[in-house]
Amino acid sequence: MSGRQEAAGAVGQGRRVGRRGLILILSSPSGAGKTSLTRALREEKELGLEVSVSVTTRAKRPSEIAGRDYNFISVEDFMAMRDHDDLLEWAEVHGNYYGTPRRPVERALGAGTDMIFDIDYQGTRQVRATMGPDVVTVFILPPSMAELKHRLERRAEDTRETIEKRLGNARVEIERWTEYDYVVVNEDLGASFEGLKAILFAERLKRERQVGLPAFVDGLLAEKIA
Numbered sequence: 149m150s151g152r153q154e155a156a157g158a159v160g161q162g163r164r165v166g167r168r169g170l171i172l173i174l175s176s177p178s179g180a181g182k183t184s185l186t187r188a189l190r191e192e193k194e195l196g197l198e199v200s201v202s203v204t205t206r207a208k209r210p211s212e213i214a215g216r217d218y219n220f221i222s223v224e225d226f227m228a229m230r231d232h233d234d235l236l237e238w239a240e241v242h243g244n245y246y247g248t249p250r251r252p253v254e255r256a257l258g259a260g261t262d263m264i265f266d267i268d269y270q271g272t273r274q275v276r277a278t279m280g281p282d283v284v285t286v287f288i289l290p291p292s293m294a295e296l297k298h299r300l301e302r303r304a305e306d307t308r309e310t311i312e313k314r315l316g317n318a319r320v321e322i323e324r325w326t327e328y329d330y331v332v333v334n335e336d337l338g339a340s341f342e343g344l345k346a347i348l349f350a351e352r353l354k355r356e357r358q359v360g361l362p363a364f365v366d367g368l369l370a371e372k373i374a
């Protein structure tokens with residue numbers, strides 16, 4: 149992306165290596181754990197990640213906070229945002245509309261802040277098409293279908309009908325796993341969290357994401373060793 153500010157970087161003899169911001173996308177079938185992992189990443193402040201808060205037309209769950217987990221809006225308001233091009237991407241999932249507001253993403257990336265998106269495979273395709281190399285995608289798999297069902301039941305925030313619909317869609321969602329850069333089988337939440345941090349740290353060091361490296365290396369090679 150042109151015009152994007154660079155995150156603070158390494159310093160060597162006054163030569164700076166900056167970094168382009170990235171978007172870390174987490175997708176999974178319902179109940180595999182992407183919300184828990186997104187919350188854990190957001191709460192670890194030193195990672196410096198900003199979570200994209202989607203708009204949705206679905207009803208709020210008891211544990212959710214409007215403005216933190218989602219902005220809950222009417223179908224009319226959703227369509228107005230879509231028609232005004234206020235959404236970076238949008239999709240219909242489990243019979244409800246979901247979308248990523250464009251402006252907060254542009255603001256965060258413009259300031260060099262990395263973002264996390266918890267969006268489905270349809271949205272992931274759209275973001276990859278528009279943001280290309282700045283996107284890193286991770287698919288979260290459950291350890292088994294039986295455990296996926298148990299997690300949805302243990303979460304106890306949805307009606308039986310809602311759980312059935314999400315389980316019914318799980319196979320179609322899981323089949324998209326090959327479209328993703330990384331795959332994490334979320335058996336142990338702590339281990340999955342460590343895996344995501346490893347992905348983030350490695351992606352931040354990718355050569356093409358580090359701006360100013362050629363000048364930095366030229367400087368290194370020109371330096372006189374006493």
Ligand SMILES: Nc1nc2c(ncn2[C@@H]2O[C@H](COP(=O)(O)OP(=O)(O)O)[C@@H](O)[C@H]2O)c(=O)[nH]1
Pocket residue numbers: 174175176177178179183202203206237238239241242246247248266267268270271272314
């Ligand atoms: N495309 C798209 N998908 C979203 C967005 N926000 C959430 N989703 C996806 O919508 C699906 C349903 O999310 P949610 O209702 O929170 O249910 P959960 O998956 O059971 O936690 C999940 O696959 C989310 O990743 C968005 O802004 N865009």
Ligand SMILES: Nc1ncnc2c1ncn2[C@@H]1O[C@H](COP(=O)(O)OP(=O)(O)O)[C@@H](O)[C@H]1O
Pocket residue numbers: 176177178179180181182183184185299300302303334335336337338
């Ligand atoms: N590794 C895990 N082991 C056991 N329970 C988990 C694990 N990850 C998530 N959970 C639980 O499973 C339920 C579904 O997780 P959640 O993060 O809401 O999934 P998603 O956002 O993918 O629908 C929640 O009750 C959560 O606490």
